[in-house]
Amino acid sequence: MQKEDIGAVAMGHHADDQVETALMRLGRNSTLLGGRGMLVCRRWGMGARDKLEWAGFHGMNKWIIRPLLEVSKVCSTRIR
Numbered sequence: 001m002q003k004e005d006i007g008a009v010a011m012g013h014h015a016d017d018q019v020e021t022a023l024m025r026l027g028r029n030s031t032l033l034g035g036r037g038m039l040v041c042r043r044w045g046m047g048a049r050d051k052l053e054w055a056g057f058h059g060m061n062k063w064i065i066r067p068l069l070e071v072s073k074v075c076s077t078r079i080r
Contacts, residue, residue, distance in 0.1 A: 001044060001062050008063040013038055016073040041065050 001009060013021075022037035045060035 006062070008065055009044075011064060011066045012068060013066045014068045014071050014073050018069050038066055038069065040067070040069050 001007075018037045022035050025037070026035040042064050043060050044062035044064050
C-alpha cells in the first residue's frame with residue numbers, strides 16, 4: 001500500500017470468517033474487544049509495535065475494508 005500509494009484495500013472476508021476469527025481469538029484468551037472479530041473498516045497502521053501489523057504513523061491514513069462481513073459463505077459462492 002505504501003509503495004504504490006494505495007489508500008484502501010478491500011478484503012474478501014465473509015461472515016463465516018468473522019465467526020472463525022472471533023472464536024479463535026476467544027480461544028486464545030483474548031479480551032472481549034479482540035473477541036468481537038474483525039472490523040468492517042480499520043486503519044492499516046493499527047497493531048502492536050512489535051508485530052508485523054504495525055505500519056507506523058504513515059499507515060494511519062490508509063484503510064483496510066471488509067465489505068462482505070455480513071454475507072455468509074453460502075451466499076458469496078452463489079454470487080460467482
